[in-house]
Amino acid sequence: MLGLFQRITAALMLLGGVGVVLMMLTIVADVVSKLLWNTPIQGTVEISSYYYMIALVMLPMAFVEMQDEQISVDLLFDRFPQPAQRILLVLTGCGAAMILSVMAWRTGLDALRAIRVGEVVMGSREVVVWPARMVLPLGFGLAALASLLRAMLAIRGGTTARTVHTRGAS
Template identity: 40%
Template structure:
């Protein structure tokens, strides 16, 4: 199992990289869009119609969900370690396993529910009123299940590494025994 973790991580890196790049591009586009809207509003007295709707229905959803897997793979999520700092690394890994199992359950449920919602909204071709026009928003519904599913895979990979640490194996060095219970 330890031999396959680095390969699985590289595969997940390769799969989630386009999602992360899309989120980065959308941050730039959102910034450009909002700046143009503000300039147009104050210099030309004519704001760009639909800026708020596009920002809230497209940009923000993608920016929140698509990078989740990359953040997990970099171990970048917030951890509160006030009570665990002095514990041995294997015991900390046991707490990590528990937390990741809970997170995985939540993420699977989240992925399921947002997938169902995306399917329903795609089926009815969901639109919202923007000025006097209707703007389709159903495509943006797919950012959430995609990001949540990738996050779930990243959690699963992190969970496997934490389980190996609990068992006394170093997840970064295949087969290496670790004596961390007494550290």
């Protein structure tokens, strides 16, 4: 199951990267169109904000969590003995999973509301945004699952990116 989850998160990471490329191409096309023909591409800001940015932030979230690549400050952690580090990894993994689960639940409620009302946003043109709302609970939910998996790995004494880093520094 862990291998399947890691493949799914890696695929979502790749999709987030595709979002970056698409956003860049859309913005470049908008600027070129505006400069050459004085006709900007309508909806560029809205599509970039509501689709591309959400995809590039939320889709890789679980992969980043599984790889332990989120921003962290290890002033004291590296100085603790191995058993204390394991306990802290379990506690932080469970705590992060709880917070991310609440965020998934809350954004899921917002996504359901957006679907129900057919949410759109007005800018230079009307853009349908309700499909993008579903990416948030997906990203938060998978990140919560990744946090739980990392906590379970720590309980079982398995290797996580953090323990590899800590052991390598000794």
